[in-house]
Amino acid sequence: MDRFLSNAVNRIDSKGRVSVPAHFRSVVQKRGFTELYALRALDIPAMDVGGLDLLDRYEERIAQEDPFLQTADDMSFFVHGDGTFLKLDQDGRITVTDFLREHTGITTDVAFVGRGLFFQIWEPERLKAHGQEVRARLLKLRQAAGSGVTAGQSAGSGVTAGQSE
């Protein structure tokens, strides 16, 4: 399997390090990532983490915009300014910096959530709350639109698969 799947909660040690789940590490290796790129998610207190391809994809998107309009500038500000590299140490751990803590609210434990081509980092309690919100939204969506909706909507999303515990 070369997709990020399932989720796990690990503890931050006294030096501020936390193990990336072994399964995720093997995916990272299989996909040939040498560095991890982490980005603050827009409207949720989580970091999106992936390989350089994640960054490439964003930069391609930015390139489509008129480089002198505000939108392109905003996007670059977001992708470059609110992004960072996470270095895996030799034991497969990352250092949880203030930058990560600030956006996520992480203090002592880190939740890792597989999302297919990338994964996310959460503060465990907030993840739980968010999971319930997502579930409620999906339920409402299905009830509103009838039976065929689930398949049609989840086509480009991966939410239904990745979020379930």
Next chain:
Amino acid sequence: MDRFLSNAVNRIDSKGRVSVPAHFRSVVQKRGFTELYALRALDIPAMDVGGLDLLDRYEERIAQEDPFLQTADDMSFFVHGDGTFLKLDQDGRITVTDFLREHTGITTDVAFVGRGLFFQIWEPERLKAHGQEVRARLLKLRQAAGSGVTAGQSAGSGVTAGQSE
């Protein structure tokens, strides 16, 4: 990686010096910048810092304007008249001049923000405020983008709509 990424806040010492983040310095070297140019960003209290290519970028923008309009002349004046060199000392520090302070509002601390091919210098509090504005605009953009976005929105991740796959 040879792009300016992530952000950091460093303190100005009693001599008016501040360290450029080590990661940025390595990018400067990798990209072969022999000198750093600092230009006033157009509509924000920040300095754009980069190599010669930074000037090219600005001039390209000016070229887009009608040369008979005042805008082009204003821009040229602004860019060429208000640029400086930033000299890195042996320990990778730059001196924060009054010129920098004036445009940015910097007093005791400097925020460095990666922007891909260049980086920016901000007063930390103003940066934070600007970041919130940018995020709000991007969020609005995504919500306005239409139906395909719904899934991407719960996926919570990026500027682009189709997040996974």
Next chain:
DNA sequence: TATTCGCCCATGGTACCCCATAGATCAAAT
């Protein structure tokens, strides 16, 4: 002369390397 600027070194903190260990997981064997 007074001030600034560039170069040098010192230091505390942090990030990274290496190794150790307890618990979990899995396999084979009884």
Next chain:
DNA sequence: ATTTGATCTATGGGGTACCATGGGCGAATA
């Protein structure tokens, strides 16, 4: 099925190199 043993994984800690920061000093400048 239970037990036993080998491997894998998360976690802890020691040591080291790097980095941000502070300060000294001499040369250039005003």
